[in-house]
Amino acid sequence: MRALAAIVLLFVAGTQLESQVRQTDTRELTEEMRFSREKQFNSWAINVGYGAVFMYSDIKDFDVIPGSSIRFAPTVWISKQLSPSFAIDLQYINGEMYGRSEAYQGADDLYFKGEMNDITLNGVFYINQLREFPGPIKDRWNFYFKIGAGVNLFRSRLHFASNDEVVRENYFNMHSPRYLVVGYEPYDDPYTKTDPELGIMVPMGFGAMYRINSSFDMVLESTMRFSANDNWDNVLTGSTNDRYLFTGLTLSYKIGKKDKRHMRWTYRGYGFSLFRKAQSIDPVAEEIRKLEDEIANLRKPVTIKDSVIVDESLTRIYETLKVRNIFFKPGAEIEFSTEDLILIAETVVEMKQNPGKYVDLYGYVDEGDPGDHSELSRIQCEKIRDVMVNQMAANPNFIRIFARGSEGIFKHASSTSSEVAKRSNRRVDIVFRN
Template identity: 25%
Template sequence: MKQNLLKCLPAAVAALFMANSVQAQDSLGTSPKLNTWSIGINAGALSPISPLGGKNDFSNWKTNLGYGLYIKKQITPGFSIKLDGVKGKLSGDNLEPYESGYSNTDAVTAYETELSWSAALNAQVNMLNLNMFRKQDNVQLYASAGAGLAGYKTEITTAAGTTEFGDGSATELVIPVGVGAKFRVTDKINFDLGWTVNFVDGDNLDGVYKGSTNDKYNYAYAGLEFSLGSSDKQLAWHNPVALTYDEALAAKATANALKGDLDAQKAENARLRADMDNLLTDTDGDGVADKLDKCPDTPKGVVVDGSGCPLNVPAPKVIITEADRKVVNEAIRNLEFDLGKSTLRTKSYATLNKVAALLVEKNFSLKLAGHTDNTGSMKLNLGLSKDRAESVKAYLVSQGANASRIEATGYGPNQPIASNKTASGRQQNRRVEFTLF
């Protein structure tokens, strides 16, 4: 059995390190960035007994210092593989009787065993926190079991003196079984309290071979465990049940957000559909939407133009009243420009607004004719008269008038209505004429 373990132990150690190539994932399949490797150091009491039963070869056992080192790979939040090493000293004698009163009269009166080394591969199971409202606890219990080898040297004391037992060194199979408690100190440091009973596959650990029961020793220790990795979280403290709850809440929030977006999109589509229906409504069925139809009550079957009015129908007669002419004449009288420019003065706005309202209400057409006196060059005067007529047109259009129904022309000094030889005559010649039709 010991030879088979010697062959299997190197392969098990290699498997432990190869596990680093696998990304740590919890049982739910999520893959948060969690540290899975750790190392630990400890020290404590080594004693050659076991409270789990069996008879000791010596009546008086002693406690000695032991110390250990381990490296651990966390596979899941509840399971890890750990490679443990322990060194120390075991000793006992027969100076006192057993608790039953029996005195040991063996020839060997005392022994001291140096535990030169021990290496065991252990499986450790964590007692997980399964409270879904707590992502991690600060205290965790665990249990472990495994198998390994121990190398030791034993010195025995007899009436003849002290001597080495056997050939001075031995290697035996050991089966460690332990329990412990871990306390999270910081994100990367844990305080570890543990107790391990090691069952030896032999009866010569204490230099006395009786063959009735195998030897055993226990190690009670305290130490620190250091998490390795860039994350500030350890897989060993990770609670998959709490993660399930958090993921369910996150999924619900995402679903609610998507539903809200979907409802908003449906509302927007309904609004656009209503706008489109309103835009395409054609009450009289002439092929021109109501919003663009200037003759909304065209009889069925009548051919219409682009504005929805019947073709070949004489346009309604335009009737210009005295009140209309009065509005236009008042605008002409109040029309003023900056000196030598086409910029309208604000004094002109009020009466021009009335002209614009008239054009919109009665759908009149308007001709604007700009004139100047003969001061300056012909080219300059033609441009200025045209610009002033265009300036008036632009203002009327800004107030809602139809640009296609307004014509702006500049005549310069070519159509005077008074003599340019006098100042008053030149003043009369500088004008913009409004003609309704």
């Protein structure tokens, strides 16, 4: 149990350190995949499965290959997702208890046999939802850690392996004819059932979940289930309470409307912290707010450079009023000014406020510039896209590049000087398609 707890703590600590380094969220997410408190998602699921049971007790210690001691049991649980990273489930396992010794204390071969009804309430922590960019892996995989508490109602008898007779206490020099049984009549008939024994259970383990489609998931889970009892095998020796390992394969049916995602398959914004108060607003809105704050800070020290006046007919060319211009030096060289960064950031804000809308980058160079005009105009566009994506977390899938070279460049009035005309031709037009 200590080892499992240490693994979880190390993972959480690593996640927190990783989230201190800002990176660009380049995931391609549709609106129905993105989590926010204001949206409705499916949150219930029912799981049915079957798995192997490995019992560990005073007469049956840990084996890498348990051999004949393996038993199988069905399980069913109901799950409620409270957030993308956390769920609770009520799980039931019904199966046979079995474990066999080999020459116990130098004496006869013994085995215990019985039945169990294991009922636990568990907390499920989705590990991949605690990363820097929270969400399923490749939209197909979830990995989780589970811990809980519950009860086990069980019956058990201790037998001789040689003749299947029930062992009495006097076999262990206790001077009593009582049968070594739990949940059965201990004196007259060890096969007559009485009230089952009640024990406290603490399950702890890991699981992997694969999304098949909108209705079904496949789950492989392995949990060590620790007991507060030391009498599953009816032998009260040793310092470790009895326990068992359950490893099962489960089919999960996600309850709800199929036009909505289940919450455990949603994504959240950059930088989630396990110990931070849950966000009450859409992470996209938070990113927009941060960008707007950055724009406001950039505006304070602005010294506007000598601007190049571009004719108002740009509105007619692109059929939109939302055109922003970034001007380059010959050879696609540029040092982005504060004014340039403001224009780029304003475009990114519009993108985040209008998910699914495109930004088009049209690159131009002057017809007298040396070199490959198409390549130079493409490089200009890529430099702007790099700022949008890597510095301002824009979605690269909604940024299109049109390298126009010197073809179709904007024509200025005859009064415009040749130098001003050249400067105006070395530019990228940022066009937001609303």
